[in-house]
Amino acid sequence: MAGETVNRREFIKATGAGALATGLGANIIIPGRSHAAKKTLRILNWVHFVPAYDEWFNKKYVVEWGQKNDTEVTVDNIGIAGVNARAAAEVSAQKGHDLFLFNWPPPSFEEQTVDMKDVYAEIEKKVGKPIDLAIKSTYNPKTKKFYALSPSFTPDPVNYRKDLFTEVGLPNGPRTWDEVRVKGAEIKKKRGNPVGIGLANEIDTAMAMRTIMYSWGSHEQDEAGNLTLKSKQTLDAIKFVKALFQETMTDEVFTWDASSNNRAVVSGKVSLVLNAISTTRTAEKQDDPAMSKEIQLAKALRGPVRAIGLEHVMQCYVIWKFAENIDGAKKFLVDYVTNFRQAFVAGEFYDFPCFEKTVPDLQKLIANDPKAHPPDKYKVLDDVLKWATNVGYPGYATAAIDEIYGTWVLNVMFAKVAAGKATPEAALDEADAACRRIFGKWKEKGLV
Amino acid sequence: MATLERDLRAPAAGRRFGFVLDRPEWLGPLMIAPAVLYIVAIVGLPFLLALYYSVSDISMGRRTLGFVGLKNFISVIPTSKFQTSLQNTFVFAIVSQVLVIILANILALALLKEFRGKWVVRLLLLLPWVAPISLGTIGWLWILDSIYSVINWTLEAFGLITADGWPMYLGKPYLAMGSVITVHVWRLLPLATVIILAGLTSIPKDIHDAAQVDGASFWRHHFQITVPLIRPILLVALLFGLVFAFTDMVVIFVLTRGGPYDTTQVLASLAFFTGIQGGDLAEGAAIAIFLFPLLLAVAFVFLRIARRSEVT
Known part of the structure; x- marks a missing residue:
């Protein structure tokens, strides 16, 4: 560089270009940035x-x-x-x-x-x-x-094994909880396939237990949000689950996580579960479509009061x-x-x-779903908007209802009785006390 | 002139820094400062926050904290869920630590000997500790699964159980507690073994030689010479293990979520379900720190005993 000189004009040209490149360069080079930032x-x-x-x-x-x-x-x-x-x-x-x-x-x-x-x-x-x-x-x-x-x-429809239920005279699957109990027991005795309704600390159990409760006219709260768990209906629902477990299920349901019922029905082990259609979709993706053809869906089951299912x-x-x-x-x-x-x-x-x-x-x-076996398998869900309800029915899904759900209060209540570790009355008393405390807390916080 | 000043200043600054490095009373704190800062930021601050939460009315969606004193503790302690969880926590922690200390002693003694393939054994032993715990526990979930349990498949293949007689490892209270303790022991064993191994290797060889010359039996040698000499380090291993067992929830969360019917629910998992799943952060914090005074006392006693037992 020795001997080279830069005159004033060249200096201004160079620095001006530099300044332009620095200040406006991005706008010139990337047209998209010439407007306000995206x-x-x-x-x-x-x-x-x-x-x-x-x-x-x-x-x-x-x-x-x-x-x-x-x-x-x-x-x-x-x-x-x-x-x-x-x-x-x-x-x-x-x-x-x-x-x-x-x-x-x-x-x-x-x-x-x-x-x-x-x-x-x-x-x-x-x-x-x-x-x-x-x-x-x-x-x-x-x-x-x-x-x-x-x-x-x-x-959250019923997923049942068509072949097994056909053998006991229900080719279109059960329509009531009593049919699940009676026919499920028959299948278990005859073929060894138990019913698979979870009784564990997991979300599918939480949904299934509420489905049964609501079908029996038992609820955590009324429409206005008052705690109503302790009722004859809840006691009857607990007694039903105990009988259902003893007659149709095995200890396996105490071990489950949220995906266990999927595996249990797709592997051919159980005769019936309550689950989303992820179960049938999983079966459809198996190399062998045989199980997909056997697992069919049914609407919410009827209890003594109504037929209702959860989301x-x-x-x-x-x-x-x-x-x-x-x-x-x-x-x-x-x-x-x-x-x-x-x-x-x-x-x-x-x-x-x-x-x-x-x-x-x-x-x-x-x-008409080409992937399904048969193609109209999901038609049974055509009126699901009429029978699906929320956690906390007939009231709203409040913070208190959410904590009861998230801390498995009702799951434990049903499971303890089913396993013979508590009487229905004692388990209900314990759950009611827990719910009462939770309701009180959230009322104080002003959210319930 | 300016150059001369610069030359004079530079060594002076260097000398000052060198002076710090030469003074142990400065160098020690300086070297340990990053660790202290790390502990304060990662452990200390969250802990203080948890303490504060436990005496407040904070919930998941709320940032304002009203002071409520001991209300959260008074409300949750009498509940049956808390009582069961407290009892389970002690069973889980004490049984698992007794097993860890016994097994770690056996393994450490074995690893002290020279044998072929020792490095492979050491590697395998360390695997549960270096692998992410959630991943390892998911492996155990498969091993203990109600449908795909590899243990039950093997037992059935050997004709030891029938297809409808499968033990439900996570479905019966005692089996479930046994399962979570087993997995927890599997996880903590490497750390305890390494700590005890370090203690064993630090015992001067002439002490062992003298005992051998005196004709001490294996048990006498072990319980009257080795164990007293490694007592300080043994207590540190036990302290680590106890704190882990009392405060960790990963194994239980992955395997049972506290089931069947809360028979494996411990305070750490109950705190998570109440605070995070249930939304009541304040009560979750109260459950989580409930055992802190006890653990603090245990740590104090253990470290004091360890200090007194130190061989100088």
């Missing part, structure tokens, strides 16, 4: 039981939605076991996702979530009213707030108050719900719409 939307979904759903949602739906709405959408998927802990961490840090998906109603997070009243209203204008189950799972009548929005739920999974989206893109999250939800038909098909009918009109051809779709 909006972002961060979504947390739990890993779906049907992998095809995540594939569609993550790689297709959100990408297209992001392009249409000039928003960069990112989706994080976590296992269901970590949902509550993750939500607690986000609340604690006051930072995280704009949209957060729970797989059950999250009433205890109410104070941290945006009221979804306007989102429900906007969707209602486009596709009509939501079903009662959605409202009961996302609304707090005490505070008059929609703490979440539920686009869909998963039915198996309640998809509940919340928008945190500290979310960075609240408007974007609301817009996403409105669009997602109004386009729910795509989700219904991508999820292989696992998630049923909470806004009925979003899937106008639902009956037609489920009546």
